Amino acid sequence: MPKFHYPTLLFVGLFLCTCVRAPEKPTQKPNIIMFLVDDMGWMDTSLNGSEYYETPNMERLAKMGMQFTRAYAANPLCSPTRASILSGKHPGRFGMTTPAGHLPPNPNEDLTRTKGAPWQKVVQQGVRTFFPLEEFTIAEALKTNGYTTAHIGKWHLGQKGYWPEEQGFDVNIGGMMHPGPPSFFSPYRIPNLPNGEPKEYITDRITYEAMDFLEAHKDEPFFLNFWQFGVHAPFQAPQELIDKYTAKTDPRGKQNAPIMGGMMEKVDQSLGMLLDKLEELDLMDNTLIVFFSDNGGNMYNTIDGEFPTNNYPLRHGKGNIHEGGIRVPAIIAWPGQIDPGTVSDELIQSIDFYPTFLEATATAGNPAQQLDGVSLLPLLTDNKPLKREAIFSHFPHYVVAPDNLPSTAAWSGDFKCIKEYGEGENRQPAYRLYNLGEDPTEMNDVAALYPKVVARLGRLIDDHVAEIGGMVPVINPTYVPGSKSPMGTTKAFPMNKYPSY
Structure with a gap:
């Protein structure tokens, strides 16, 4: 049986408000916001024990809904997990198992490989560099049920021709091929993202765009795919926040990168601004909110000789299949439908959001779109355990x-x-x-x-x-025992193969 703890945090939702039948009004459709953070580790929030990062709005959201202690991305790197959210499928089904969405599309390439570098014991196969247009995305599904759909923020699922507007989104602001923004400060150098005043921060800019979308579509059901650029590289934060975290010390002695502290606080502020806007527009009680990360915290790049974050007690980080690379923070809230301040130990995964959104909105799925995930709605609203043997x-x-x-x-x-x-x-x-x-x-x-x-x-x-x-x-027939990789270890991968993870 799943374990629940009161009071505690995490999954916020929305309530299916049954309107008064005057003649006959349909049940009001819930809005959905998918708030996805880039490279945020399980330990990068005060919810899970960080004493360095300040994340009061994540705590605020958790008090509204259900927090998950064992939530997993489909993949320890970004693009495959993003594809899994949109498709409800394991990304291995369409060969997108590394974040290569910034590279030229390769629809006709044979992905079979028979030889590897001398340091590789086995030959890794090729990967697709785009999210297939044939996938019937959750945005396309919701559009069949009268939803207005928007993608705001990072995409990284293919070059031109594979962008959000080709995958069911009515609005696309900032969603192109970029793994990370060219700059976190305006000018951003992203053609479909408006620049702000000089040195405006990109997390603020996409939040302003999201709030404008909420204002414009407050009277109709909407799906907002709000995907943060933070806290991915390049590591940049406002100077006043860098100064604030430079003056802080982590009592655990683990997290100590002031730039990352500033980046994380800006993401938390973004969440707070969005929650405030929902309250201002009287939309909170009819909005299902999912807070999630695409993979674990980065522990291979460095800032001034130190990792950007530390996932301890979880092992390793982004790009590694151990817990630090793939277990992520997760909250789902839906006032009136999900008990507030609860915590679940059930295993959930990024492939589960698609079927959950279908059930929550009473949207008919496309029979041609095979789903690997399961709907979380019975767990969220009735505390029923999920029925599956394993996740992968x-x-x-x-x-x-x-x-x-x-x-x-x-x-x-x-x-x-x-x-x-x-x-x-x-x-x-x-x-x-x-x-x-x-x-x-x-x-x-x-x-x-x-x-x-x-x-x-x-x-x-x-x-x-x-x-x-x-x-x-x-x-690998060309393996040479004892040979070293370009990174100085037999277990590393050449940095320039897939730049800008």
Whole structure:
């Protein structure tokens, strides 16, 4: 059974307000806001124990709804998770398993690879560099039910021809191919994002645009896909906030990057401004709000020689399939539908939002759009446990993040099993098993103690990869034992292969 704690924070929602039947009025459709942060780690909020970042508006939202302690992105990097939100599918189904959306589209490229670099034990397969237009997105689905749809902020799901307006969005402000903004300060150098006064901050600019959208569409049902550029690189923040966090010390001794402190506070302010606007327009009680991050906090870039953040006690960060790279903060709020101040330990994933939005709005899905996620609505409104055996992430790549290996992971109950391609005897797969209930740091591999669990989850992983048609690494015939990667470790990936993660 799922565990709930009162009082506490996280999932805010919206209530299906049944109008008075004068003659006969339909049930009012809830608005939906998908508030997505870029590269925000599970420990990057005071909700989960950070004593460095100040996030009062995240706490405010959590008090309105339900917070999730075990929420996962579909992938430990941004574009695949974003695609999973829009499609309700695992991104391995369409081969977009790294964030390559800034590169030229490759619809006709054969993704099969047979040779790798000498330091690679296995050959990682190619990836799609765009989110397929054939996917029937949640925006397209909601439009069939009378919703006005807007995307504001980062996109990074393909070059021109693969932008939000091609995927069901009536409004697109700022959504192009950029992995991160050319500048966080105006002028932003993003053609479809208006510049502000000199040195205006981009987080403020997209928030102003979002509030204008709310004002313009307050009398009709809307879906606002509000995807932050923060807290992705380039690492830039207003000087007054940098000074504020320079004067702070983390009592935990873990998070100490003043620029990141400023960036995180601006994202929190953005959330607060949006909540204030909903209250001003009397929309709060009819708006379902999801707060989520696309992957874990960045722990491979540096600012003045230090990582931008620290995900401890979770292991590693962005670009790594361990918990720090893929477990993320999550809140869903819907006043009148979700009990306020609750916390759930259920496993949820980014693929679940699509079916949740369909059910919450009574929107008919497209039978041709296969959904991998499950609706969270019974959990949110009736505390009913989710019915599935496991969740998965297929990430078969070497990337720049420390200690990452081509892997597929499964979470089931308290257990997490990772299948590492090429790391076993004779470069066969190796299996790691962690009991996250007892060991959230993933420091103790208990595979030898639970062989039956490993066998069961290993079968589930193989079945999952086969079912989604996921590309799988093969043994590299050009591997040279002991050879070093360009990053100085056999487990790193060349930085210039996919620039600007």
